[in-house]
Amino acid sequence: MCLKLVVIVVTLLACSVTFTLSARILFMLPAPSLSHHIFYRQIIKEILLRGHEVVSITPDPINDPNLRNLTEIDIHKETYEVIDGQKWLEEAQYQPSTEVNRMRLYLPLLRETADQVLSAPKVKELIQSQNEHFDLVIVEMIMMSAHFFGFRERFNCPAIGLASMETSLNGMDAIGNSPHPNYYGSFFTEYSGGNLSFWERLLLLWHHIDFRLYYHFQYLPISNEMLVKHFNITTKTAWDLEKSVDLILTNTNPIFHVPKPKVPNLIDIGGLHQREKKPLPKELKQFLDSSKQGVIYFSLGSNVKSGNLPSEKRAAILEAFKKLPYNILWKWEKETLTDKPVNVLTQSWLPQQDVLDHPNLKAFVTQGGIQSLEEAIRSTVPMICIPFGGDQNFNARRISDLGIGRRLLFEDITTDTLKDAISEVAGNPNFKTNITQLARVMYDQPTKPLNRAIWWIEYVIRHGGARHLRCPAADLPWYKYLLLDIIGFILGIMIFSLVVIVCLIKVISGLLISKKPKDKRE
Structure with missing residues (x-):
């Protein structure tokens, strides 16, 4: 034992x-x-x-x-x-x-x-x-x-x-x-x-x-x-x-x-992507907590720098911010921003997941990178997507199709188009409802x-x-994967059969004509 x-x-x-x-x-x-x-x-x-x-x-x-x-x-x-x-x-x-x-x-x-x-x-x-x-x-x-x-x-x-x-x-x-x-x-x-x-x-x-x-x-x-x-x-x-x-x-x-x-x-x-959550910095927390009318978060990710946007686009964006009833939190990588409206707070880096989790967030203006999208969906924040390249055009189209935000092309940005897009997404409760439902089904996983x-x-x-x-398909030549050899074989048989039938018809027709009785007057 x-x-x-x-x-x-x-x-x-x-x-x-x-x-x-x-x-x-x-x-x-x-x-x-x-x-x-x-x-x-x-x-x-x-x-x-x-x-x-x-x-x-x-x-x-x-x-x-x-x-x-x-x-x-x-x-x-x-x-x-x-x-x-x-x-x-x-x-x-x-x-x-x-x-x-x-x-x-x-x-x-x-x-x-x-x-x-x-x-x-x-x-x-x-x-x-x-x-x-x-x-x-x-x-x-x-x-x-x-x-x-x-x-x-x-x-x-x-x-x-x-x-x-x-x-x-x-x-x-x-x-x-x-x-x-x-x-x-x-x-x-x-x-x-x-x-x-x-x-x-x-x-x-x-x-x-x-x-x-x-x-x-x-x-x-x-x-x-x-x-x-x-x-x-x-x-x-x-x-x-x-x-x-x-x-x-x-x-x-x-x-x-x-x-x-x-x-x-x-x-x-x-x-899978999820940043470790931490308490918000004091200044940022105070700004978000005091924004009872709501906050719009604007960030173009880690590759596109807001400070490098063309001057005419930057001016249009600032003018749109002035006309909005919300406070704006802008990821702005440079030290200063000329003509910054009083309702805008700029910082060179932001704890994005923690910002999106704040209850006063109304909408997220994003370039549409998949990591940013995941964070916004997890926090149920509707989006305005301005795609620049890579997978962002696909993502922007999906945001629109799923009813969780709006797509706004960079070349279409004016004061009015940006203001209207933000106002619609932040003010229409359907966007919030849709993204809440999407988050529920996306993260219900075994x-x-x-x-x-x-x-x-x-x-x-x-x-x-x-x-x-x-999968065996991975090792098939493209013509086999597309069944072109089989389709070709079937078409070949059909064409061959058609040719044989046509030839037989011609032969039989010739025989019938040759056996036709001659006219007695001949």
């Missing part, structure tokens, strides 16, 4: 040790945008709490000495000095081209950024190290990431794609989850959902074709060059490595991002998004990958 008890205890201890063994995880997160990394930090911190060891290649390090088992390789210089996210988004207002065409314009910069990141001394040392190993590689997978899957090949371990928004079409194609162009494009296009017009559906179809032509014939050749140059990988292409991803975690929620069929290894973790993300990460580690979840 005692021996059996000892065996049971030892077995339980062994199982406990097995499940608490830490893994070594490499994060490759190159996007030069702080808002993306605020999202990623939630996952990294939770992974560290689970006892794992993390090496993070990032342009926005956490720099927290209290986080044990975290090594950060800073690539701020290699990314921000090449691609200025602020300039990119601001220039988008004056380029009436498609997002994919803007990507084409930035292709040389994307190539330079990848080259500099992979050439950074510490990154290069990591790649060339003979003693380094990882149990998992997690690659930021928004769009331009194929060459970074060279880390997966270099360390011969599973790989997960991670996106702080929806992944783009190449990511969905890589796991066999290509969305139908009849109702869904990607975050590059605002047209998604039901009740699209014929022309909107036509534009969606063209977006699907145009994006893939660009990605496969312009971008992937550059990724192949990066693989050869930095990883000495010559036997596999960048597309081969991107398709080897085991699963993809995306900051999406089907309630907001349009429901669509999904393969098992495309995981929604929308709603598991918390962060726990779901960590569970899937550890699932891949436990099983050495997740190839068993892979």
